[in-house]
Amino acid sequence: MIDKNSPIPVYYQLKEDVKRKINQGVWKVGQCIDSERELSENYGVSRMTIRQALGELVQEGILVREKGKGTFVCEPKVKQQDMMSFSEMINKSGRNLVTKVLSFVKISTPEEFQDIFRFEQLYKIDRLRIVDDEVVANEIVYIPCDYCGYLDEEILKGSLYKLLEEFGYKIAYSESALQAILTEDKHKILFNTQENIPLLKSFSKTFTENGKILFLEESIYRSDKFILEVNISMREGKLK
Known part of the structure; x- marks a missing residue:
């Protein structure tokens, strides 16, 4: 051997x-x-x-x-290293992804988002991401209605990145804040478990090439099922 x-x-x-x-x-x-x-x-x-x-x-x-x-x-984990959609990441791993749309509504732009989006209305998209029959993530996305063409729940079961590219937007980068959180009863319902499980909460802004904020995303991941790798490098000339 x-x-x-x-x-x-x-x-x-x-x-x-x-x-x-x-x-x-x-x-x-x-x-x-x-x-x-x-x-x-x-x-x-x-x-x-x-x-x-x-x-x-x-x-x-x-x-x-x-x-x-x-x-x-170990049980296989979803592993994200680079900027890519969740759908693309799962497809590359050869695993099975199902997206369940919990709600898809049009809302007035919340006060806390009004400095970010200068639009009166946003789409609020609440989805579960299910990998090999296990709920791995709950994603809530906010995106201006003016950015999108026709949307429905069936369309939103696919990749949001790919959908936005079809509308003419090229996603360049995102900025995220990460926080470990304790399991609450609402999380047990979302993730279909009776146990206290490790959770990672993310709030991210996703940008186009010209620095325009395309959408906001509030996500909760099972950190026993999901790995996020962050690469940090020293900028040239910053160290004296």
């Missing part, structure tokens, strides 16, 4: 083989995989190599270590 003469590093070959076994169901979600000693014997490699491979799988959210118990297969 491991070709030590290959230019591909041994730890990487091992890592890919562990992933293959997980995908094939040899080790299922929640199951403890073989110990480091067993893996070392089975693959004929050092335990240091085993640790390196497993360490990367832990960082990628594929495995989790539990002290004194072993290393277990």
